[in-house]
Amino acid sequence: MAMSAENEHPVKAFGWAARDCSGHLSPFKFSRRVTGEKDVTFKVLYCGICHSDLHNVKNEWGTTSYPVVPGHEIVGVVTEVGTKVTKFKVGDKVGVGCLVGSCLSCANCKEDLENYCPKMILSYGSKFHDGTITYGGYSDNMVSDEHFVIKIPDNLPLDGTAPLLCAGITVYSPLKYYGLDKAGMHLGVVGLGGLGHMAVKFAKAMGLKVTVISTSPNKKKEAMDRLGADGFLISRNTEEMQLAMGTMDGIIDTVSAVHALLPLIGLLKSHGKLVLVGAPEKPLELLSAPLLMGRKIVGGSLIGGIKETQEMIDFAAKHDIVADIELIPMDYVNTAMERLSKADVKYRFVIDIANSLKSS
Numbered sequence: 001m002a003m004s005a006e007n008e009h010p011v012k013a014f015g016w017a018a019r020d021c022s023g024h025l026s027p028f029k030f031s032r033r034v035t036g037e038k039d040v041t042f043k044v045l046y047c048g049i050c051h052s053d054l055h056n057v058k059n060e061w062g063t064t065s066y067p068v069v070p071g072h073e074i075v076g077v078v079t080e081v082g083t084k085v086t087k088f089k090v091g092d093k094v095g096v097g098c099l100v101g102s103c104l105s106c107a108n109c110k111e112d113l114e115n116y117c118p119k120m121i122l123s124y125g126s127k128f129h130d131g132t133i134t135y136g137g138y139s140d141n142m143v144s145d146e147h148f149v150i151k152i153p154d155n156l157p158l159d160g161t162a163p164l165l166c167a168g169i170t171v172y173s174p175l176k177y178y179g180l181d182k183a184g185m186h187l188g189v190v191g192l193g194g195l196g197h198m199a200v201k202f203a204k205a206m207g208l209k210v211t212v213i214s215t216s217p218n219k220k221k222e223a224m225d226r227l228g229a230d231g232f233l234i235s236r237n238t239e240e241m242q243l244a245m246g247t248m249d250g251i252i253d254t255v256s257a258v259h260a261l262l263p264l265i266g267l268l269k270s271h272g273k274l275v276l277v278g279a280p281e282k283p284l285e286l287l288s289a290p291l292l293m294g295r296k297i298v299g300g301s302l303i304g305g306i307k308e309t310q311e312m313i314d315f316a317a318k319h320d321i322v323a324d325i326e327l328i329p330m331d332y333v334n335t336a337m338e339r340l341s342k343a344d345v346k347y348r349f350v351i352d353i354a355n356s357l358k359s360s
């Protein structure tokens with residue numbers, strides 16, 4: 001008979017889990033493995049709330065197995081390292097993003113693209129090598145093979161850094177891969193949420209001209225004054241959209257729900273690239289003719305490999321980039337999820353785990 005989540009490993013852990021597709025989260029006792037030779041164990045201090053956590057707790061992608069402890073924007077302080085760990089020591093500030101495992105031997109892994117390994121193991125809701133289910137960062141401690149642990153530079157505040165582990169790398173990686181990182185290029189960012197606001201910050205630091213494309217006119221002032229965007233288009237305003245046709249080298253589309261791609265493709269110059277990083281649960285409609293005319297590309301991108309995630313964090317440290325966050329206590333998480341579903345957050349909720357997660 002399978003052991004309970006509370007007893008299958010020796011190390012006690014405590015977090016919040018969703019038990020069914022209502023997505024409601026509540027306290028949950030479980031366990032983690034002891035620190036293995038190559039493992040880093042750390043006390044979780046902060047964990048960001050990604051829209052993927054919301055998709056997951058509500059089983060919107062049809063892949064969730066319950067109970068699920070979400071959280072893949074995890075930062076904390078190392079409490080124990082295994083005997084063969086070389087990169088970390090007790091007291092180091094570290095982070096874990098979406099990945100805690102991969103095969104480390106396939107063609108993708110050999111190219112530092114663990115995020116495209118067919119056997120990648122996600123930080124929560126995946127089957128680990130030993131057959132147990134992984135649990136994420138809405139919890140008091142975390143253990144991971146050092147390969148998947150990121151060093152957090154000293155000058156970065158840990159709470160605002162947590163969202164870089166998913167939101168940050170998810171937009172940084174396609175800017176690099178699709179060559180949308182050259183100073184002077186014009187980038188569109190669709191959806192000004194957790195991912196979108198990070199895209200604006202990274203693209204501005206790379207020297208791009210950035211235009212936010214949004215359904216919410218009330219985000220305009222802040223996008224331009226606070227985040228440094230150069231332009232703002234209301235996607236429903238056909239006149240504004242018409243004027244911007246054919247002006248963009250690339251677009252990062254972070255929208256979490258089904259939406260029209262055609263107007264976005266129209267904004268691209270010839271050879272422009274529309275990169276989808278949002279993951280709506282239903283298909284998007286794509287007409288080929290607007291792509292053919294102008295040899296345009298629609299692509300996708302999933303988080304980033306570990307080496308690139310470290311590169312992104314170091315770039316963020318150099319350019320003083322962190323997420324704009326609303327820090328919340330653990331017991332606010334259900335309200336936060338509700339607000340996230342209504343796009344009512346500027347721009348990422350981060351849970352103050354160490355100060356608010358109480359096991360009694």
Ligand SMILES: NC(=O)c1ccc[n+]([C@@H]2O[C@H](COP(=O)([O-])OP(=O)(O)OC[C@H]3O[C@@H](n4cnc5c(N)ncnc54)[C@H](O)[C@@H]3O)[C@@H](O)[C@H]2O)c1
Binds near residue numbers: 194254277
């Ligand atoms: N590709 C990846 O590796 C990856 C990584 C993390 C998250 N994601 C996915 O990216 C998406 C965004 O994540 P997030 O955490 O930034 O979410 P978020 O909720 O913070 O932001 C989503 C944005 O989309 C906007 N939006 C929602 N519905 C819209 C609609 N119908 N039309 C136009 N705009 C709309 C919202 O106003 C919001 O600004 C989610 O689907 C998430 O699962 C993908």
Ligand SMILES: [Zn+2]
Binds near residue numbers: 051052053072166167
């Ligand atoms: Zn995420």
